[in-house]
Amino acid sequence: MYVVSNNIKILSLVLVVLGLLGIGYGFYSSPKTIEESKEMIASMGHDSHSHDSHSSHDEKSYNSNYDGDHGHVMSHDEHVFHQLANRPWAAVYVAAFFFFMISLGTLAFYAIQRAAQAGWSPLLFRVMEGITGYLLPGGIFVIVILVLSVMHLNHLFIWMDPEVVEHDKIIKAKSGYLDSTFFLIRAVFYLSGWVIYRYVSRRLSIAQDNSKDNKNHVKNFKLSAAFLVFFLVTESMMSWDWIMSIDPHWFSTLFGWYVFASMVVSAVTTIALISIYLKSNGYLPNINSNHLHDLAKFMFGFSVFWAYLWFSQFMLIWYSNIPEEVVYFISRMEDYPLTFWGMVVLNLIFPFLILISSNFKRSNWIIVMAGIIILIGHYVDVFNMIMPSAVGDQWFIGIPEIGSIMFFGGIFIYVVFSSLTKAPLEASGDPFNTESKKFVYPH
């Protein structure tokens, strides 16, 4: 049985405390009135990372949020004020979502392993179940932020602002769906469904350890298959609700599956990192470099798959150059070139080159290094999806952002490792356990 080491406890505590400080600083230093924001901009003096064509940017990013000729007459200053005020909120939201998505991605990967009757991974099931222990708390964090947004404490989702909707024909037309109450009900619905599956599946998995027959396993198999259908639909809807609607004028049919790819890469990477950690501390004796090799193969494969979906979405919008669609990427390429292109390097080039070699896939430290790069890369992915619309060109990766990562990261580590203590680390009753133990690759 796993026991949370003191190092982990101290680490998570430190991260949470430092994170809170960072977040607090972010909120404290963000402007509370338009005058304050004007002062901030003046003192920054048309700052470092915006281009020369700063003013035209403003027009573009201004227009991306507000339909040009349906003048909600918001002054430039007010707009910038909202952006700056959004920044700590966005920082918290990005980090909260990122860690939540790791958990959700792990749940999906776990369900796929069960539904596919995989023989190599059962020894890793308890690690996956541990990571999904963060699903409920992580989900609650996200929903709390959504509720606070609905209560108008921030301008993350501009469609929640009735003033804006009143003057915006496009958003008004979809206000049946982009309606705060319905939005929250949906959020609770998604999270409930996912959490119920996690709870029941975990219960069946633990019960199977002590049972004489395969009934629990078979129930879990059927449940996982049904869950995947529920997940397929709700994951897409969640990504439209929680991320795509931040740009309420924009749309992409691929969006749901694109976010899923990001989710599942991050999940597999986290499973690998935690497994390596546990193994290096003497746990998981039956896990060996064969299992690691398979995890690394998934890290490689899903990274390439993510890049394929990223490219599909990007290229198709770039190619046909339709104004209402392409403005999404224009703001990202012009205001966020470092994170936008950097993300492709972190999420495709690095993992591809490092993880293509079979030998490298069996090496602990290479997997850890590649894993860290992948996780950073997918954080940047979520950053790129949310920041440009919430914060525009007033972005930076600074104290609020890093503080948020630390805060949610600390909680994530603590919750996950605590979950690992709740059940034996080896799913001894799983009928595929022996296959998992004997698993050798390549032969």
Added chain:
Amino acid sequence: MGSHYEAPIRKPLVTGNKSYHQITVDVARPIEGSANKQWWIVFGISLTLFMWGIGCIIYTVSTGIGTWGLNKTVGWAWDITNFVWWVGIGHAGTLISAVLLLFRQKWRMGINRSAEAMTIFSVIQAGLFPVIHMGRPWLAYWIVPIPNTFGSLWVNFNSPLLWDVFAISTYLTVSLVFWWTGLLPDFAMIRDRAVKPFQKKIYSLVSFGWSGRAKDWQRFEEVSLVLAGLATPLVLSVHTIVSFDFATSVIPGWHTTIFPPYFVAGAIFSGFAMVQTLLLVMRKVCNLEDYITLQHIELMNIVIMITGSIVGCAYITELFIAWYSGVEYEQYAFLNRATGPYWWAYWAMMTCNVFSPQFMWFKKLRTSITFSFVISIVVNIGMWFERFVIIVTSLHRDYLPSSWTMFSPTFVDIGIFLGTIGFFFVLFLLYSRTFPVIAQAEVKTILKSSGDNYKQTRDNHVK
């Protein structure tokens, strides 16, 4: 016996208490024997359809595309529908060979040879359409980037139609090579059993002198893995590039970012359905039920169900986002699909693709041979309609109402399509009597882990 272990809960993949020798004999039998009456009847029908198709093609090439039902508004119809349909079907073979190899799914061994053959033959059919729809197919060599005397006039690398040329060529040749390399040990088996001198000569030729040395097997396995690793992104890229033919445009119903993975899922969906159709018949006729077991059929049905659900999810996503986008042209495109003059095609597509695979949730139905056969045909009909709906309904009523018109196929459109079906079956029937239709060397590697006799002994031993 460590490496031969398999969990008792898994169903056997080779039944009938086979030995290595018995596998050899069973797989060699259809080649060493002669065709029966049923084979000749089906072959005759297929050949007739094929000949009719050739006639229609000759008529088209000599007279012009005007023999088809196309018009200015609807510039693509049956030609491209058929092209995408055939390419899509081909994807299952590569998926079974490559992706299921990477996922170490042992059940692929009994079916991959025939699935790959199906891929080759489908892609051949697919490749006909871009050529014959050219108008001047004798100038087809103009699609290749070779220097010429016109200045040099090059091909346009910005065009998805050219991307298709590279994609389909790569796909056809790499699949062919993957298939043939895998066939070498099996051809060698036939060669070494062959008695008649002509058979001996032919199989010696096609087996490339394969001798089964340990070093050769080592390379063979590595090559198979690398080809599988290459073929997986290849198969994804090919149908993605085919989807780019539509998605790179600005037409509502065509320009949508979900097309790449949605087309790939749809391709796997229809491909598996076609494999199912072919194998359900072949296993009976060639007495291979011990190698293509009910477990194989059930697993293929599950894949059909999964990919069908993904396709269904994509349909719903498109509908929702069309509304959500607020773009009136997009909204009309979908309204027209469901309620306009081609509503019957749309609803056929929905019924066949979304509703019918859901029956596979029921164990009784997904293990029923008859039901599996019926669904496999239904799915392919549905997938044909899906491409027809995408292409024709989006074209016949796009941005300019004064251009709105209808499309009807001529007998030539229909004849060429039937001809490709005939050609496909001609090739497959010939294949089934001359090629080893089961990857027997691969099946032998899983005999000890998944053969019913070995499993029983091992499970009894454990108890």
Added chain:
Amino acid sequence: MLNKHVHAIYDDDDKLLSAVKHLRSSGVSIKDVFTPFPVHGLDHALDLKPTRIAIAAFIYGCIGLTTAILMINYIMIVDWPQNIGGKPSFSFMENLPAFVPVIFELTVFFAGHLMVITFYVRSSLWPFKKAENPIPETTDDKFLIQITSFKDQKKLMSIIKQTDYHNIDIIEHQAAVAESNKLVNESSQVSVGFVFHSRKYSNGSSNLRIQFTKGRGSQYAKNTGIRIFRKYWSSSKNSVSSKHPEHELINKKLENIKSKIVSGKEKFKNGVISFEQLHNYVLDN
């Protein structure tokens, strides 16, 4: 000096693997091993160097990538740039998204095809190449260890006999492969097995036949007179399963036939009867 080849033949992959390990640890130098399918662990047991063909494929892929980029750049940007859809026509990087599909396909094309060609060249595989497996059964169900250099034949034989072998052949290898084929044909290489006739009677049963195979050239089969349903036949034991109501009777007949087969093979080996007469001997009641 006559060059002898010793072939140790096995009928099971696990037996082969332990034999290879035993022979090698006893200092026998193995020239080659012929198997009908890849035996896992064999390359390790033979100490074969890992193959570098995957690395070759990666390099070929890089060549394809470079070729594609240079080709497209020349064609679209350098030689004849055109205004297509308003995309900036003098910049490769700004058009890169449109070029990615072809670049990807050519990378895969080069990697795949050049790797396979390398494989064929390295393993000497091409149309019209003559097969070199010493006995045809190595593509069926037999596993053959080929030993060509040894000092003490007696010692070698005793080492081999410590393993679970099916058969041992000693070939006098004088010249080319063609020669060894002739020797193989003339050697005591006859195999006899039970098979079913492909045709089924109206009730579904088939005739059980005996198939006689000599070397690679000759093969024929004769009916045993026993007609049963295939499902009752156990090919691993060459007998009828106890599920068949008359299994005792039939198996007794089969025992008879089987012993005739064994003695028939002996007689053929010793030259008493010819291959063509073998079936008469075996089935003569």
